[in-house]
Amino acid sequence: MSTAALERLAGLLPPERLLRRPVELAAYESDGLTAFRTRPLAVALPETEDEVVTLVRHCLEWKMPFVARGSGTSLSGGSLPIAGGVVIALNRLNRILKLDPRQRIAVVQPGVVNTQVTQAARPFGLHYAPDPSSQSICTIGGNVAFNSGGAHCLKYGMTSNHVLGIKAVLATGEVVSWGGQSRESTGPDWCGLFTGNEGLFGIALEITLQLLPLAECFHTVLAGYRTLEEAGDAVSAVIASGLLPGAIEIMDALALAAAQAAVHADYPEGCEAVLIVELEGPREVVAFERGKLDAILEASHPIEMRPARDAEERLAIWKGRKSAFSAVGRLSPDFIVQDGVVPRRRLGEALRRIAEMSRETGIRVANVFHAGDGNLHPLILFDGRESGALHRAEELAGRILKMCVAMGGSITGEHGIGVEKREFLGEMFTSDEIDCMQRLRSAHDPFGIANPGKMFPGKEAPALSHVGLHPLEKAGLISRE
Amino acid sequence: MTPATLSELREAVLSAPRVLAVGAETKPRLSAVVGAEKICTRHLRGILEYEAAEFTFTALAGTPLSEVVSTLAEHGQYLPFDPMLVDAGSTLGGMVASGLSGPGRFRFGGVRDFILGVRFVDGRGRLMRLGGKVVKNAAGFDVPKFLVGSLGRFGAIGEVTFKVFPAPESQLTLKIPATEDTIATVGNSRWAPDAVDVLPGGEWLLVRLAGPGSALEGLAEEILNQFPGEIIGNTIWEDLREFRWATGSGLLVKTAITPDRVLEFPAAHVSCGGNVAYSPALPLTGLTLRGDTPLWIGGRNRFALEAAVKHALDPEGRFPTLDD
Numbered sequence: 001m002s003t004a005a006l007e008r009l010a011g012l013l014p015p016e017r018l019l020r021r022p023v024e025l026a027a028y029e030s031d032g033l034t035a036f037r038t039r040p041l042a043v044a045l046p047e048t049e050d051e052v053v054t055l056v057r058h059c060l061e062w063k064m065p066f067v068a069r070g071s072g073t074s075l076s077g078g079s080l081p082i083a084g085g086v087v088i089a090l091n092r093l094n095r096i097l098k099l100d101p102r103q104r105i106a107v108v109q110p111g112v113v114n115t116q117v118t119q120a121a122r123p124f125g126l127h128y129a130p131d132p133s134s135q136s137i138c139t140i141g142g143n144v145a146f147n148s149g150g151a152h153c154l155k156y157g158m159t160s161n162h163v164l165g166i167k168a169v170l171a172t173g174e175v176v177s178w179g180g181q182s183r184e185s186t187g188p189d190w191c192g193l194f195t196g197n198e199g200l201f202g203i204a205l206e207i208t209l210q211l212l213p214l215a216e217c218f219h220t221v222l223a224g225y226r227t228l229e230e231a232g233d234a235v236s237a238v239i240a241s242g243l244l245p246g247a248i249e250i251m252d253a254l255a256l257a258a259a260q261a262a263v264h265a266d267y268p269e270g271c272e273a274v275l276i277v278e279l280e281g282p283r284e285v286v287a288f289e290r291g292k293l294d295a296i297l298e299a300s301h302p303i304e305m306r307p308a309r310d311a312e313e314r315l316a317i318w319k320g321r322k323s324a325f326s327a328v329g330r331l332s333p334d335f336i337v338q339d340g341v342v343p344r345r346r347l348g349e350a351l352r353r354i355a356e357m358s359r360e361t362g363i364r365v366a367n368v369f370h371a372g373d374g375n376l377h378p379l380i381l382f383d384g385r386e387s388g389a390l391h392r393a394e395e396l397a398g399r400i401l402k403m404c405v406a407m408g409g410s411i412t413g414e415h416g417i418g419v420e421k422r423e424f425l426g427e428m429f430t431s432d433e434i435d436c437m438q439r440l441r442s443a444h445d446p447f448g449i450a451n452p453g454k455m456f457p458g459k460e461a462p463a464l465s466h467v468g469l470h471p472l473e474k475a476g477l478i479s480r481e
Numbered sequence: 482m483t484p485a486t487l488s489e490l491r492e493a494v495l496s497a498p499r500v501l502a503v504g505a506e507t508k509p510r511l512s513a514v515v516g517a518e519k520i521c522t523r524h525l526r527g528i529l530e531y532e533a534a535e536f537t538f539t540a541l542a543g544t545p546l547s548e549v550v551s552t553l554a555e556h557g558q559y560l561p562f563d564p565m566l567v568d569a570g571s572t573l574g575g576m577v578a579s580g581l582s583g584p585g586r587f588r589f590g591g592v593r594d595f596i597l598g599v600r601f602v603d604g605r606g607r608l609m610r611l612g613g614k615v616v617k618n619a620a621g622f623d624v625p626k627f628l629v630g631s632l633g634r635f636g637a638i639g640e641v642t643f644k645v646f647p648a649p650e651s652q653l654t655l656k657i658p659a660t661e662d663t664i665a666t667v668g669n670s671r672w673a674p675d676a677v678d679v680l681p682g683g684e685w686l687l688v689r690l691a692g693p694g695s696a697l698e699g700l701a702e703e704i705l706n707q708f709p710g711e712i713i714g715n716t717i718w719e720d721l722r723e724f725r726w727a728t729g730s731g732l733l734v735k736t737a738i739t740p741d742r743v744l745e746f747p748a749a750h751v752s753c754g755g756n757v758a759y760s761p762a763l764p765l766t767g768l769t770l771r772g773d774t775p776l777w778i779g780g781r782n783r784f785a786l787e788a789a790v791k792h793a794l795d796p797e798g799r800f801p802t803l804d805d
Contacts, residue, residue, distance in 0.1 A: 004665075103739055109521075125669060147623070157590060160626065170786060172789075176786060182756045183587075183737075183757075184582070184586070184591070184737075184757035186630060186767070187580075187782070189580070189593050189630055190621050192506050192627055193623055193626060193790075195623065195626075196619055213670065215673070216673075242650075282672055282692075282695035283694075285700075288693040288695055288696050291520035294560065344533050344535055344536075346532065373615075409615045409618075411620050412616040412619045412620050413619060414621065417620060428620055428735075429620075433611060436794070437611075439793035440622055440794075442785065
């Protein structure tokens, strides 16, 4: 089957846009979850929406699995290729088709990079709110497929909350258009259902995004604490005060050490945890709220409080925070990152238990997390050259995920299930619920050709290998979060 | 049928060949279906979990919005999208199924943006929970969002979990002349308005500011320096929320629009910064909430996937379709 299918596929694109040689395919074997790799049969590089539709319809005709891919930054293995399948790489569909500052919307192709939207919108005083840490390289198509998050989700939500319209080709070959340029809609929320489908429904061809006015003013404070628990208590106090910060982040001692080593971030002496809180809004509002926030933080017994005095200091605080993940790469040859969620009030307990598990297993775990929404990011350090180390790290990761579910949380806040957490889907959902999702999947993809082997448990596992940091991560271009 | 528990809701769904769950029927056209047995959720009522510190609550579908709104207010919290028809008796489930958000949708998003999880009964009588109970969750398909605006045609909603926000300390309402330019300028400004609505008649724009009282006065002054207008009382939002202005014909149609089309809807309450019109007269397109006009005025978007998803959730056609 695959030879004939591949021959026909070769007729659909010029030869330079259908990669088939092993050396060309190597770059596509893995994504942000570097522990997995699979060689696809071919990589197609379409340049137009019509070409994407043609490719999907070809895959349908030949029952050939396909994986849509943007920049391959998925942390759950969502863009891991399928053996015997084709990767449809969408990076060349990278045009911003429309940017309307009056209606505050942008219509983009899936290969447009996240920050490019904000860059294009900035001259009009606007921005695109979702800001995953890989935002300088990850694409909107990937953000839509995985409903990506970022540091500002408590206040502004995830990708889905900013998608107004989607034109997509489904795995049935049907081209659909949902929503549009209005912030409102009537009828079921098809865009909402599609966003976060993890590539199991089809491929988005055009995405209409809402843009928000840039906040006029920020107040960003970094506070150092003697213990993680004290930092956690400070978060509770901020939340209880009725403030709604744009971001509330915590880094633990190991993450701080990494950020210090990597970007020479400077943190208060002797602190075991750093809390970052950011307020934003019109200057009059921030002026008032900052007094309130500073008083709360001062009462929370920090070792030191450092409010950013200007835009540069604010950026430095965020640089340390956003570099923490790749920085951890300096502490350990390998790490895996989880993104389970716990109810915020149980954050302290969750961190204590993670520390216990770390002590018990002798595996180092660094924590950098979105404290405002209970979204943990334990970085589990290991050395893949040691036999069984990856397996032990994965086991620990699994225990952490189960703990999140037992606490009433979720196995993933923003990275998605992908190939990595599919065996844990059953921890959160009953067999009826999984069956329901599978039926929905079949409605979009009756032959199971769109990203098969992801999200749902029980499919054949791809080859697991250890390979260290992603090349882009080593170059400091992206970070895992 | 008036189930009082989720298992009774399940039994109710299976008890007749064709059923439709309804709340208080404050948007009566949405459930005006011939031949469907109505399952009334009024006894399926109560807030089950509310952790103010988590910014979340979970409640049964038949819980009146008035109960939700007042319970949240006791803890200084709110649903930022201003649920509609609260005094009229609307229920939480009805709000989700109708997908109706109020003026506050402008700033932080609508029903779809605050729903986190749902328990519902599908057409085969399976009671399922999809989504989650925490403010951030990316596990599985986002069925809770899909059910927003689904009009009960794909399942009977039994319980929902929502995200909430701390309520602003105070609000201040300005009334200025409405033009397309004003809507864009105000919506795009540093003032971060909470709501931007055009009053029926098309002449006046309401701008609501929300936040610490001391800050709002300065912002209001700056806006009034730029546009002629005045500060008015906040109670006008209650009138809009309850559609008290829409007496007369009894017709009420929701149309999703873009701000450049505001002038086409002079008789309507145009909400959410020019993104939705509630018309008391027949528009070219829209969803009828009240009145005898067809459910979908001017047709609706159609695609083959809809039937496939309907079949996935309701293979026997126990719930009506979007066309019934």
